[in-house]
Amino acid sequence: MDKTTIDKSLFCLPWTQTILGNHLDGRVNFMALDWLTRVNYSPPMLGICVNKQHASHGAILSTNEYSVNIPTVDMVEITDYTGLVSGKRVDKSNLFEVFYGTLKAAPMIIKCPITMECRVTEVVSLPTNSFFIAEIVSIFSEERFLTDGKPDVKKINPFLLTMPDNRFWSIGDCIGKAWNAGIVLRDQQKQEKG
Amino acid sequence: MDKTTIDKSLFCLPWTQTILGNHLDGRVNFMALDWLTRVNYSPPMLGICVNKQHASHGAILSTNEYSVNIPTVDMVEITDYTGLVSGKRVDKSNLFEVFYGTLKAAPMIIKCPITMECRVTEVVSLPTNSFFIAEIVSIFSEERFLTDGKPDVKKINPFLLTMPDNRFWSIGDCIGKAWNAGIVLRDQQKQEKG
Numbered sequence: 001m002d003k004t005t006i007d008k009s010l011f012c013l014p015w016t017q018t019i020l021g022n023h024l025d026g027r028v029n030f031m032a033l034d035w036l037t038r039v040n041y042s043p044p045m046l047g048i049c050v051n052k053q054h055a056s057h058g059a060i061l062s063t064n065e066y067s068v069n070i071p072t073v074d075m076v077e078i079t080d081y082t083g084l085v086s087g088k089r090v091d092k093s094n095l096f097e098v099f100y101g102t103l104k105a106a107p108m109i110i111k112c113p114i115t116m117e118c119r120v121t122e123v124v125s126l127p128t129n130s131f132f133i134a135e136i137v138s139i140f141s142e143e144r145f146l147t148d149g150k151p152d153v154k155k156i157n158p159f160l161l162t163m164p165d166n167r168f169w170s171i172g173d174c175i176g177k178a179w180n181a182g183i184v185l186r187d188q189q190k191q192e193k194g
Numbered sequence: 195m196d197k198t199t200i201d202k203s204l205f206c207l208p209w210t211q212t213i214l215g216n217h218l219d220g221r222v223n224f225m226a227l228d229w230l231t232r233v234n235y236s237p238p239m240l241g242i243c244v245n246k247q248h249a250s251h252g253a254i255l256s257t258n259e260y261s262v263n264i265p266t267v268d269m270v271e272i273t274d275y276t277g278l279v280s281g282k283r284v285d286k287s288n289l290f291e292v293f294y295g296t297l298k299a300a301p302m303i304i305k306c307p308i309t310m311e312c313r314v315t316e317v318v319s320l321p322t323n324s325f326f327i328a329e330i331v332s333i334f335s336e337e338r339f340l341t342d343g344k345p346d347v348k349k350i351n352p353f354l355l356t357m358p359d360n361r362f363w364s365i366g367d368c369i370g371k372a373w374n375a376g377i378v379l380r381d382q383q384k385q386e387k388g
Contacts, residue, residue, distance in 0.1 A: 001293060001304055003334045008238045012308060012345035013264065014352060014365060015231075016207045037209075037231035039243045040320040044202045047241070047325065049233045070207065073369055081376030081383075090383075099195060110195055114206060124318060124327065126234040131241065133318065133325070140197045151206035153356040158208060159369060160354075162347040166372040169347070171208060171354065172364035175267055178355055181362065182275030189275075189284075 014160040014169060019082055019112070020048065021067035021098070023105035024059040028093040030109075031056040032083025034161050036068065039133055046118055047133045055087030060132055063105035064120040069112040072157045073170050080168075101138045113145040113156045208354040208363060213276055213306070214242065215261035215292070217299035218253040222287040224303075225250040226277025228355050230262065238330045240312055243323050249281030254326055257299035258314040263306040266351045267364055274362075295332045307339040307350045 015034035022029050035049035050057045060066050071079045082092060098107040101117045108115035118134035145155045153171060160169040209228035216223050229243035244251045254260050265273045276286060292301040295311045302309035312328035339349045347365060354363040
């Protein structure tokens with residue numbers, strides 16, 4: 001075994017790239033966001049990790065609302081831009097055409113194939129970041145991104161970020177079906193135990 | 195604008211597939227895990243979402259420790275198997291060869307190119323799931339998965355899950371550099387503001 005420890009910040013989970021939307025002092029604001037996950041099955045809830053130094057952190061604390069927008073591969077440059085400049089110094093309100101659902105401070109990007117509006121239910125304060133746990137109020141898409149009424153990742157064409165190499169990646173090939181690929185192994189094991 | 199709301203559970207963020215490791219009543223146990231994220235920048239912290247009905251939920255509550263293991267594309271079947279059968283009914287302790295770091299109840303999978311041992315610092319109880327916030331105690335890899343001492347996603351060869359279509363995906367092509375691809379746009383905007 002040739003295992004070696006590496007720097008604890010250097011793990012290489014690919015994160016799906018998203019754009020966080022919020023209202024900063026009443027103005028539409030955006031930020032590149034990679035650290036997020038579903039945190040509850042039913043009702044569907046989402047959690048996002050935002051550095052306390054970011055303008056978006058204060059914005060969400062003051063409104064308790066945010067949006068999460070999934071950009072497509074052809075939006076790499078503008079997505080990266082939202083993470084390069086701070087809302088504290090630069091007005092990003094005109095970068096994208098937006099629309100709203102139920103919430104007043106969760107601007108969603110029309111050009112993004114999947115957008116979600118979220119209402120914060122709990123804030124977990126950690127040393128450098130807060131983790132904003134939220135109810136998903138609604139999710140929007142368009143017919144052209146769906147197959148049988150469900151979002152189709154090949155039509156959505158999202159992209160990923162890996163750190164610390166800081167590269168964006170497209171989605172590759174389908175390599176199997178989940179809750180399915182392991183069935184042969186399950187049946188083998190059952191027989192062995194037989 | 196042709197936006198339409200879709201079922202709130204149907205969002206199609208690709209999740210990086212991992213395998214959760216824990217000790218269930220003193221026995222090594224594993225579970226396919228997709229809902230996780232970094233939750234703090236410094237120190238590096240990780241949060242994972244586990245359904246309260248899963249055996250791993252009680253296991254982590256009782257030990258406050260877990261591991262997160264990143265499997266490779268050629269481990270699709272066995273990874274899927276860990277999510278198909280419950281530790282309540284099936285002994286999964288012999289599925290993988292494991293090793294340990296500092297923690298006693300965070301078994302790590304030798305075959306996985308990146309493995310992390312984590313100590314829980316906070317449990318957020320939500321309706322159907324708990325979100326386990328943890329300090330990353332250490333991360334292990336091997337020289338052959340690194341480039342310039344850092345994990346290289348092309349060498350690691352992880353895979354992704356999309357729901358609700360329940361498909362596994364490989365990583366595709368590099369489509370740009372982060373904190374870089376937006377620089378041209380930033381400079382353009384600066385000039386316009388002049």
